[in-house]
Amino acid sequence: MTITELQTAGGNSENQTGPTEFDLLMDSVRAEFDTQFTWDYERGHDGLNRLYEKAKRSQWNVSDDLDWSTPVDPEHMIRLQAEATGIPAGMPARSLLDVKGSPVASWNEDQWVDFAVHSQAASLSQFLHGEQGALLCTARLVESVPWIEAKYYGATQVVDEARHVEAFARYLDEKMPTTYPVNENLKSLLDTVLRDERWDLVYLGMQVVIEGLALAAFGLMLGTTQEPLLKQMLKYVMADEARHVAFGILSLQEIYDDLPAADFRERQEFAYEACDMMRRRTLNAELWPRFGIENAEIETLLPRQSSQQALQRLLFSKIVPNCKKLGLLDHRDGWLRERFQEMGVIQYEDWENTAEALTIGDAVEPIFANSTNDRPPPNED
Numbered sequence: 510m511t512i513t514e515l516q517t518a519g520g521n522s523e524n525q526t527g528p529t530e531f532d533l534l535m536d537s538v539r540a541e542f543d544t545q546f547t548w549d550y551e552r553g554h555d556g557l558n559r560l561y562e563k564a565k566r567s568q569w570n571v572s573d574d575l576d577w578s579t580p581v582d583p584e585h586m587i588r589l590q591a592e593a594t595g596i597p598a599g600m601p602a603r604s605l606l607d608v609k610g611s612p613v614a615s616w617n618e619d620q621w622v623d624f625a626v627h628s629q630a631a632s633l634s635q636f637l638h639g640e641q642g643a644l645l646c647t648a649r650l651v652e653s654v655p656w657i658e659a660k661y662y663g664a665t666q667v668v669d670e671a672r673h674v675e676a677f678a679r680y681l682d683e684k685m686p687t688t689y690p691v692n693e694n695l696k697s698l699l700d701t702v703l704r705d706e707r708w709d710l711v712y713l714g715m716q717v718v719i720e721g722l723a724l725a726a727f728g729l730m731l732g733t734t735q736e737p738l739l740k741q742m743l744k745y746v747m748a749d750e751a752r753h754v755a756f757g758i759l760s761l762q763e764i765y766d767d768l769p770a771a772d773f774r775e776r777q778e779f780a781y782e783a784c785d786m787m788r789r790r791t792l793n794a795e796l797w798p799r800f801g802i803e804n805a806e807i808e809t810l811l812p813r814q815s816s817q818q819a820l821q822r823l824l825f826s827k828i829v830p831n832c833k834k835l836g837l838l839d840h841r842d843g844w845l846r847e848r849f850q851e852m853g854v855i856q857y858e859d860w861e862n863t864a865e866a867l868t869i870g871d872a873v874e875p876i877f878a879n880s881t882n883d884r885p886p887p888n889e890d
């Protein structure tokens with residue numbers, strides 16, 4: 510069973526008072542919202558109907574459809590990936606070698622490989638926690654969305670998200686050295702979304718921002734990893750996620766067309782704040798202390814590195830076009846457009862590329878191009 514490492518002191522034995530280890534792993538969010546029945550069973554939303562039919566036909570099983578007998582050696586996986594992509598292990602963090610007085614100046618290749626293994630575990634851990642967030646948010650949507658087709662579709666997404674939690678938890682448990690706790694920016698956004706009584710903000714925060722970012726991150730990992738089980742798992746998960754983002758867009762377009770200006774402005778600001786929180790997540794704050802480096806130092810140095818900026822921008826390549834489709838970019842004299850310009854991500858506004866298509870050519874090369882590290886020889890195979 511995957512148990513995230515406890516950050517607090519260990520639990521107590523049964524005859525002691527105080528919280529048990531089980532208690533310490535629980536985390537409640539208090540929310541007040543309307544659970545909506547509908548007595549209108551007419552199905553008038555064609556897009557949602559089609560999506561629901563597709564979802565029912567696209568179910569898969571973590572236990573049967575993935576080959577869990579595949580042996581995984583994390584270090585070998587990282588070395589193979591570096592060979593195949595030409596990107597040295599540990600990028601973009603490795604670009605800190607270019608910084609004068611760098612805290613990683615003395616690291617050798619083996620340390621970078623170890624760091625990259627943990628970086629992969631940290632990314633997969635955030636995928637896992639994000640998937641649990643998606644599971645809870647989608648259950649909320651089933652309760653609170655007013656249309657019967659959206660409740661039907663949402664119910665299939667609840668199953669999808671449970672399957673994704675199961676898949677990432679099992680992969681981390683069986684194939685990776687450790688599971689990291691949830692990133693505080695991701696948790697803060699999940700809490701914000703779940704506390705809000707307005708169901709459309711659950712869609713906007715989860716289905717548009719978090720899932721959009723996840724789809725881009727899954728695509729990057731799929732485009733770089735050479736590990737067959739992980740590739741297989743990401744492909745299955747991404748096929749589901751593409752439907753989830755579509756669910757958010759279809760549902761929100763319906764109500765955002767008629768939203769009063771002041772309410773729409775709140776949605777623009779919410780979308781920006783959600784993006785800003787997720788931008789901070791990419792620094793992997795939960796990872797660095799393990800390697801004896803304080804996060805404060807990383808927060809100062811890493812965002813200035815062009816390879817880190819290139820990676821961060823790519824992660825927004827799915828969110829920006831979806832905000833445009835919802836009319837969020839240009840409302841109120843383009844307030845959100847300006848924010849995205851400041852973040853350097855507005856160029857994605859018309860991107861229709863699939864998440865897979867942005868992997869090798871668009872992600873790998875820019876990340877490498879800005880590094881002065883030695884490029885490993887290309888894989889001859």
Ligand SMILES: [Fe+2]
Pocket residue numbers: 640643669670673750
């Ligand atoms: Fe998911």
Ligand SMILES: [Fe+2]
Pocket residue numbers: 643670720749750753
């Ligand atoms: Fe999802």
